[in-house]
Amino acid sequence: MSKLDLDRMDDMHYDVLREIGNIGAGNATTALSQLINKRIDMKVPKVELLSFNELSEIVGGAENLVVGILLTLEGEINGMMMFMLETKSAHNLVNLLMGKSIENFDDFDEMDRSALQEIGNIISGAYLYSLSSLTNLMIKQSVPYMSIDMAGAILSVPAIEFGKVGDKALLIQSQFGEEAINVDGYFILIPTIESYDVILSSLGM
Amino acid sequence: MGQMIKVGMADLNICKFPDALTTLGLGSCVGVALYDVDKKIGGMIHVMLPDSTKFKVVSNPAKFADSGIEVLIEKMADAGANPKALTAKIAGGAQMFAFSSDNDMLRIGDRNVEAVKNILSKKGIRIIAEDTGNNYGRTIEFYTKNGKLLIKAVGRDVVEI
Numbered sequence: 001m002s003k004l005d006l007d008r009m010d011d012m013h014y015d016v017l018r019e020i021g022n023i024g025a026g027n028a029t030t031a032l033s034q035l036i037n038k039r040i041d042m043k044v045p046k047v048e049l050l051s052f053n054e055l056s057e058i059v060g061g062a063e064n065l066v067v068g069i070l071l072t073l074e075g076e077i078n079g080m081m082m083f084m085l086e087t088k089s090a091h092n093l094v095n096l097l098m099g100k101s102i103e104n105f106d107d108f109d110e111m112d113r114s115a116l117q118e119i120g121n122i123i124s125g126a127y128l129y130s131l132s133s134l135t136n137l138m139i140k141q142s143v144p145y146m147s148i149d150m151a152g153a154i155l156s157v158p159a160i161e162f163g164k165v166g167d168k169a170l171l172i173q174s175q176f177g178e179e180a181i182n183v184d185g186y187f188i189l190i191p192t193i194e195s196y197d198v199i200l201s202s203l204g205m
Numbered sequence: 206m207g208q209m210i211k212v213g214m215a216d217l218n219i220c221k222f223p224d225a226l227t228t229l230g231l232g233s234c235v236g237v238a239l240y241d242v243d244k245k246i247g248g249m250i251h252v253m254l255p256d257s258t259k260f261k262v263v264s265n266p267a268k269f270a271d272s273g274i275e276v277l278i279e280k281m282a283d284a285g286a287n288p289k290a291l292t293a294k295i296a297g298g299a300q301m302f303a304f305s306s307d308n309d310m311l312r313i314g315d316r317n318v319e320a321v322k323n324i325l326s327k328k329g330i331r332i333i334a335e336d337t338g339n340n341y342g343r344t345i346e347f348y349t350k351n352g353k354l355l356i357k358a359v360g361r362d363v364v365e366i
Binding site for chain 1: 213214215216229230231232233234253254260264265268299301302303304313340341342343344359
């Protein structure tokens with residue numbers, strides 16, 4: 001039986017989860033920054049309990065075209081990690097890395113897609129590495145899977161996981177960006193409810 | 206012109222002519238549209254999970270194929286539809302990410318479609334059209350005027366079933 005009741009989370013829980021988001025996303029942002037050789041700022045992460053309808057609104061509505069890169073997690077922490085990029089940001093990142101000037105996903109070739117997938121892999125890895133160090137828990141990440149589609153459809157995958165334990169989704173959402181090149185992305189950590197307990201108790205909660 | 210009524214994730218709703226129903230960005234979830242052609246009453250549900258009996262607490266029946274479709278039929282009957290005359294069209298149940306593993310968690314789209322078909326068959330409701338599976342998201346619109354289901358997907362032509 002899980003100890004964490006999503007409807008009864010107190011401020012302490014939120015603080016701890018926010019801090020995880022902070023450190024994880026901080027590391028990921030550094031990784032991305034090194035990859036593209038540009039300074040990137042990170043916003044203060046948000047920890048939110050959202051209804052399934054609110055969930056798809058976080059990235060501009062259910063029909064908004066986004067890039068989702070998903071890794072599954074196994075080991076002492078189970079669940080998923082998703083990295084989402086809005087269309088424009090995805091183009092900017094690929095253009096920056098590949099030296100192109102793409103403005104439409106139709107123009108993406110196989111190399112561009114794998115570049116984007118690899119970006120997702122590297123920065124999700126950085127996020128997970130810091131989570132693992134912080135909690136002293138072993139996390140095995142899968143290869144990255146990518147989908148470019150409607151936000152609602154992409155978010156249905158994590159939403160369904162949350163649907164198994166309740167009617168809300170708990171998000172640790174971190175946003176980062178750089179004004180000149182406009183890279184806005186979101187990390188969404190989706191541990192199973194049992195894994196939340198494991199994470200919290202590893203931190204002495 | 207009627208209104209377009211939105212059905213959210215893990216939600217359901219019904220309407221009468223001239224109104225229409227829509228649900229946006231179906232991924233691995235399944236959209237089910239039920240229709241009574243004589244009364245021009247439509248119902249739609251956005252199913253997230255296959256089976257409510259696997260869960261101890263079911264706070265939102267609309268989340269599951271079995272309990273949700275049950276409630277939807279009841280609501281349509283309350284509105285004057287004949288449960289025996291209903292037909293169904295279904296869409297969604299995609300596998301959004303090309304997972305290579307056989308992990309059950311990741312095959313949820315297929316399982317949702319299968320569960321929806323099972324419960325509809327148990328209720329004696331015929332599926333007259335479907336657009337399910339594959340690997341892309343869908344937005345659907347259901348018109349009570351003629352029972353047409355419109356399916357929109359990114360970079361694809363609109364499909365009418």
